[in-house]
Amino acid sequence: MASPATPNTMDPDHYNTYISHMRQQQYPMLSGPSPETIYLDHAAATPAARLLLDRFHSSMLGSLYGNPHSASPSSMNSSQMVERVRQRVLRFFGAETGEFDVVFVANATAGGKLVAEGLREGEGFGYVYHADSHTSLVGVREVAKDSRCVGDEGVEAWLRELEEGELEEGEGGEGRMLFSWPAQSNMNGRRLPMEWCGRVRETARKGGREVFTLLDAAGLVSTSPLDLSDADAAPDFTILSFYKIFGFPDLGAVIVKKSAAHIFDRRKFFGGGTVDMVACMGEQWHAKKSGELHDRLEDGTLPVHSILALDAALDTHDELFGSLERVSRHTAMLAKELHDGLTALKYANERAVCKVHKHAASTYGKRKTQGPIVAFNLLDAHGDWVSNSEVEKLATIHNIHLRTGGVCNPGGIASALDLAPWEIKENFSAGHRCGSEDDVLNGKPTGVVRVSLGAMSTMGDVERFLEFVQEFFVCKVPPEPAPMPCPVRGPQQRLYVESLTVYPIKSCGGMRVPCGTSWEIRSEGLAWDREWCVVHQGAGKALSQKQYPRMALLRPHLDFKSGMLRLTFAGGGNEISVPLSRNPALYTEPLKPRNASVCGDSIETLTYSSPTIADFLTLALDVPCTLARFNSTSSTLRHSKVHLKPAHQPDPSIPRPLMLSNESPILIITRSSLNRLNETIKSHGGKAAHPSVFRANIVLAESSPGFEQPWAEDEWSSVKFGGEGPRLEVLGGCRRCQMVCVDQESAERDREPFSTLAKTRRVGGRVLFGVHAALVEGRGKDVRVGEWVEAVGKADGEDGTSVQ
Structure with missing residues (x-):
């Protein structure tokens, strides 16, 4: 008979307390740094206990285990x-x-x-x-x-x-x-x-x-x-x-x-221990094993x-949890609390926050019909779908592990979201793939948010997740003040270029253009911007700070005097240099460009063959990688793919080519919007965001602080530099992810500014800051720091009256 101290005999409250204390010792990966990890993806895989690994380690060292196909x-x-x-x-x-x-x-x-x-x-x-x-x-x-x-x-x-x-x-x-x-x-x-x-x-x-x-x-x-x-x-x-x-x-x-x-009697393949005898020289003959079924099916060495x-x-x-029956009761109780908590969430207008996808034949709390999984989609106060990608980004920076998307269940997703086969095919033709950020198409989500509980889940996990949803998707946030009335035009009210930054290597540090230095602007963006990338040596995928924040410590510098791109690593190490010229001898198989994956696109790149370059980058990022350059002679071109289109709809006849940028040739932010964002962050005890975290090419500021207009860029249709300078068309808002939380000086992650952006700048289910732009007039002309800029609003007349 089990003793009172065993997990099997504890009542639900004591069992939950027991699990909470036990996992601190047995599951240190769930404790981690602050904030504590909330793991809610047990349906995919569950963590392993320390005791299990210790036992396995002792067994491996305590006995010698050889290949079972022998008599030793x-x-x-x-x-x-x-x-x-x-x-x-x-x-x-x-x-x-x-x-x-x-x-x-x-x-x-x-x-x-x-x-x-x-x-x-x-x-x-x-x-x-x-x-x-x-x-x-x-x-x-x-x-x-x-x-x-x-x-x-x-x-x-x-x-x-x-x-x-x-x-x-x-x-x-x-x-x-x-x-x-x-x-x-x-x-x-x-x-x-x-x-x-x-x-x-x-x-x-x-x-x-x-x-x-x-x-x-x-x-x-x-x-x-x-x-x-x-x-x-x-x-x-x-x-x-x-x-x-x-x-x-x-x-x-x-x-x-x-x-x-x-049914396996006619199985033809054999290998290793599934055959008793084989002849292959002169005659093709073999005798398969005829003993136990597993002897006939477990090919090769077990x-x-x-x-x-x-x-x-x-x-x-058995020692930690007592039995699967005990786990089942515990997780069923947690799942019911989670389900009931999500369905109870309401906006002030009584609209539901969550649409839970529960089958009509199942009931939370009844273990025969329902397991510890809750699949749902979030809606905003107007009843519009919230992008699952935004939920996942926020969860990531708060150390909450969950899953979004199609979850490898096409029939369940189609039924829950009412997606007909033609709609699924249409979404695919439009470029949607599992994991795509653009996950609300034609008024319907393409996937779900899935939260799944496991043996070591606790009521604290459920409560923290409900608090997370409440804080970021339900809590009332004071509306932003409306932009100030447009001032009378004059030099003192104009916008000017506060800074210019190019990013020669995609997702690495930026290079500030010195004050007074002219910089050429092209159809594909600022000259030398995102011309190189760091690629995984095996997968060929271009690396990003989202997965490898230490890329922020890789600092490129364009040395035009010597004709070299110089790269240093702020974390230590030597400097490497590559010529700015496209010398074919520098690349592997120079006549056959290789494909690299950038934002889901297959891009032709020229990969550097130097082991010194590969070793430098591999050591810096602790991943096998090397440097590659965009193949400018490629016949396959990428074009801007901004997700949120402005009201005036950009002219589709104007080409907007991309090199290695994600979505558009140029990214612009304004100092007044950044100041307003930082005021909100600091009012809640957070650390102000440096403009570098937004990785903008151009930062615009008002010449007079009294005329600041936060978020005015939302209404721009174009910006023009100087009297006869180049003109950029504004393509739409820049959709942000948790990468803005990477400090560009230290490569450390934080929750801000994405947490505050998610509360204050969610538009159409997307978190926006800054605007995408592309050149429409003045190719080859220069821009410079300090230059005046004229911004034209969407609602302005044909005379192009300035917003600022």
Whole structure:
């Protein structure tokens, strides 16, 4: 009998207190620096306990584990350990050894693929899968003879057709069939009927068909028990990933009902230990193993050390949490509090703050129908959708880990957001991809915000997240004062160029243009701006301060006298230099430019071959990288892709080419708007933002402080430099992300200024500061610090009356 001190016997309040204290010791990664980490993405992966890792470490050092395909003592030690853990897995899920076998695979996806390949090698199969399926199950349709996606009503209709023998060719009307569904939706946590296993089996028997069942249990077993003790009611194949339960190891399994094992009889591939004898010289012959199922399916050498870690994980989970039943009760209680808290949030006009995507058949607090996941979208006080990307950016700087987007559940997303297939295709054609910032299209979100709880989640996590939503999406923020009336035009009221900055290397430090120095402006921006980038040596992706804040410490300098770009690292190290000229000898394969990924675009770049350059950058950023230059001769051009268009709509006939900038050739901010923002930040005890964090090319200021007009740039249509200088068209507001929180001198992250911007400058669900611009008149002309600037408003007449 369990002692009163064990987790299994504690009441909910004591158990929550126990988890809160236990995780301080066992999950130090969740303590971290201030603010404390709030991890709300357990449906993707859960953290591993210190005790688990310590046990695994001790096991590795305490015994010698060899390759199990041998008879040496270390190999026998591995074989015995593997079989012991295999039996422990069966017991963990209540499965009888005589009825089931465990096949170790990489993860649940690999398990589904193994089952599909086994069925394909015979006469093929018809496939029916539930609309709530993860893409791992959806992808099985591509190897089936025919497939059918169904909802709950569709399952019932299919069962009737199956029983009555009414299935037509192309709907699984001939041959074997496979029916798959998730035990728990990874999108909204809805738990689907386990009774379908037995019903499908009985219906298939009546209809004289051979139908197999595949259950994706990965989501369910992360926080809830799975009982396979009734073999007659159990699925033929159950796939799962252990890292979702224990955090470690990265290992999965297929639990196979032995009565269905014959689907693998015609499997052709073999390798390593799945074959007894092979002849290949003179004759192509082999004898596959004929013993236990797992011996025939676990190709190659088993991941012995991962299976050893699984042994430690099973012990640790039992000691820390008591049982999955206890975890299930705890997480169900937390999920109900989270759901109820979100649905209770209202604006002053009584509009709901959240639209929670709960299935009609599920109820929070009832564990049979609902797991610990809440999927939702936020709306503003006018009922318009808030961009999920903005939610994620804010969560990131507040150390809250959650997930947004399509969450690998296309059917669930389409149903929740009422997205027809043609709308999904239209969004794709418009450039939307999973993870895109432009995630509200044609009046509908393209994904959701998903918060998922795990075994070590606490009520404190739920409360802090609700406070976060309340603070940034519900709290009333005093409206900004309206811009002052336009003053009488005169030199003392004009705008002038306070500073010019070019960023020769994308996302690295800026180079201030000295006062009095003229600087050429081109269609693609200021001369030498974003002409180089730092690229990952493996992935080819251009690096950004968002992921690598130390890039701010890389300081480029254009030395025109010597014709060199000089680069220093403020964190220490030597200086490197590259010629400003495009000498083909400097690049790898100079006749064949390589593609780099910039903001989702594939860009042709010329990569420097010098190991000195690569070593310098790799050491500075602690990631394998090197320098690349934009290929100006490329036939593939990028163009401005500003998300928020102004009311006057820029002329589409005017080309606005980009080099390595994200969205537009030029970025402008104003000193008066920055001052107003900093006043708000400091009024709440925050640190004022330096203009450098906004990484603007041009900072404009009023010559007289008394005529400051914060946010006047929102209404500009163009700006003109000097009497005969170049003219820029204003394309729209600049959408900001958490990168503005990187101090450009120290590379340290902070919450400001993004936190305050999110409260005061959210327009159409997007956080804006500064404006994008592009040259429309005066190519090749110069601008300089101190030069007067005339700004023209959208509502001004054709005479171009100045706003300032």
